[in-house]
Amino acid sequence: MIVTRFAPSPNGSLHLGHAYSAIVSHDLARDAGGRFLLRIEDIDGARSRPELADEFRADLEWLGLEWEEVPAQSTRLASYERAAARLVEMGLLYPCTCTRAEIEALEPRMGPQGFIYPGTCKGRNWDPDKPAAMRLDVMAAMEKAGSLVWEDAITGEQSADPREFGDVVLVRKDAPASYHLAATLDDAADGVTLVTRGMDLFHATHIHRLLQALLDLPVPRWHHHDLLLDTDGQKLAKRRSSPSLADRRISGEDGKELAEMLRMGQMPGGISLSRYPHGVT
Template sequence: MTVTRFAPSPTGYIHVGNLRTALMNYLIARKAGGQFILRLDDTDPERSKEEYADGIKEDLEWLGLTWDRLERQSERLDRYEAAAQDLRDKGRFYECFETPTELDLKRKKQLNMGKPPVYDRSALDLSDTEKDAQRAERGAGHWRFKLDQERIEWKDGILGDLSIDAASVSDPVLIRGDGQFLYTLASVCDDIDFGITHVVRGSDHVTNTATQIQIIEALGGKVPEFAHHSLLTGPQGEALSKRLGTLALRDLRDRGIQPMALLSLMARLGSSQPVELCSTMEELIAGFDISTFGSAPTKFDVDDLLPLTARVNQALPFAEVAPRIAALGVPDDQAERFWAVTRENISVLDDLGPWWTMMRDGAEPVIDDEDAEFVAQAMELLPDAPFSEDTWANWTAAVKEATGRKGRGLFMPLRKALTGQAHGPDMSTLLPLLQVVRARK
């Protein structure tokens, strides 16, 4: 059975970069009829917060990305300790005592000598007596996994055949000096125990994947199929990381972005398939194909979500928006007509508010100097409210007869005088909803 996972750390809210990883793993699992696991990587007690854990679940539920199991790494510390002891027994785990400053000096020295800046394994030469002395002086050391210095190869689901020379990579630290288990060890244990078959994540994890493959094998686990998607950039190719604080899913939700608009974009962005708005999750699942994604950095522009959201909103039935329209104060006998008139002229549902304000209170007229006399003459011919759907046609015909104006020169100045805008709904349907005409003297 196909089993995937999404493994956020509850140290902040999910942003669009996280969503891309979550969605790909979700779609792979659902398309195969498998399982999707939500795993909270909360081994850091200082930074992990329950409010963020709740926020992650809330954001996924908003999008409809339901999980089959919820796992917390903080509840599995005994398992990680057992794995660490297993690696010690196999001679694949060793304790080191260098400070960050000492490690940095070593890296600089290696670079100056034209060598790759990898850990030199000097801790392997320490005797038991020397280790005891280091612990007495510096406290507990950090623990590194001893890599087999050979090529690590796998077929990546997006990047194709990959090969990394383990000799060019530092032995990864799996346990910090303060005893905290780091992501690499905890994730490997979880993937083994939960039977994870497919892992999709960002291309910045490629080297990490290579080391994890060796750790999985050392612990006797089965290596899952890995795929590394490209990283998102801003619309001009700039690093998106600087803007992620404004691209949290809850911020997009607050802006009125519709879930299916966001999912439809993220399910195709960076692939060879065109972005198509899906109306259901089943449609989204059926059209997903990870083999169509490429390795090039992928541009993300939040503004691309607005036309997709507009299309979602425009297709909503009146019953779904009726409570929102009622909350604006639109009379019950006008509510359905109001929705029919405005639905094609909004992007997000919050756009309904300004339309109703304009209809209720009247718009500030926009009248060009050359049209002032014409508009004043036209307003004298406008009948009193209430208006009907015939009012616009009858009125403009009368104005045309009186002034000789026609076409755009007739209609545009009148629209701008009545609505304060150059564009909007068909005036024959909008005019009956106008309760005040401020262009009248």
């Protein structure tokens, strides 16, 4: 049975990009007679606002979607701790006390999601009284895992190569797990068989496939859909105050009609759908 999920973080209201992602995930499960899950990813420290979870549910209902809700991330902290401890035992995690400013000052090369960490703290003695993130030694992890592949429903089979991310953070200084670790563990725990998300996370799947191999987790398929862009060609985002679904709902707009427009590719207000970027085939 196909199992998909929509996993928003309650650090801001949902916008049309979230609506599109939820609809894609919902419809893929519905059309296959499967299950569509809602998971609230609420471990983003002080930025998480519990009241937004109810807003999200109201938004999804307004769009005409039906879902099963699974436990929020805040109930799963023990599983993140166990996974991190296992990776430490395998010699694959190391503490990093570098700040973002310190990393940028080294003028490292750029990767798909920002500066690539140059491994400054690898092999250093660590002061346990100083806050530290835990980073994955990607090269050592790849040697242990060997050759890996994963499949995207749109672009086909991919060879996992997480080196372009460098040694990613798996346990943050300010949170019990990074997106990479938490989402990978949660999808496995929830029995997700088709991970649907925007193409901006396409490259992150290389890291997630590596974690699945290291932690003996089941391997789903992925479906990376196009993104909604604003009139400036930028991805819709909470940090740019993209118009919220809640505002549209409260104003009396018809959510089910909006959902049908998104399904048909009819984007409102000058919004457009992107295509896969260069290097994703």
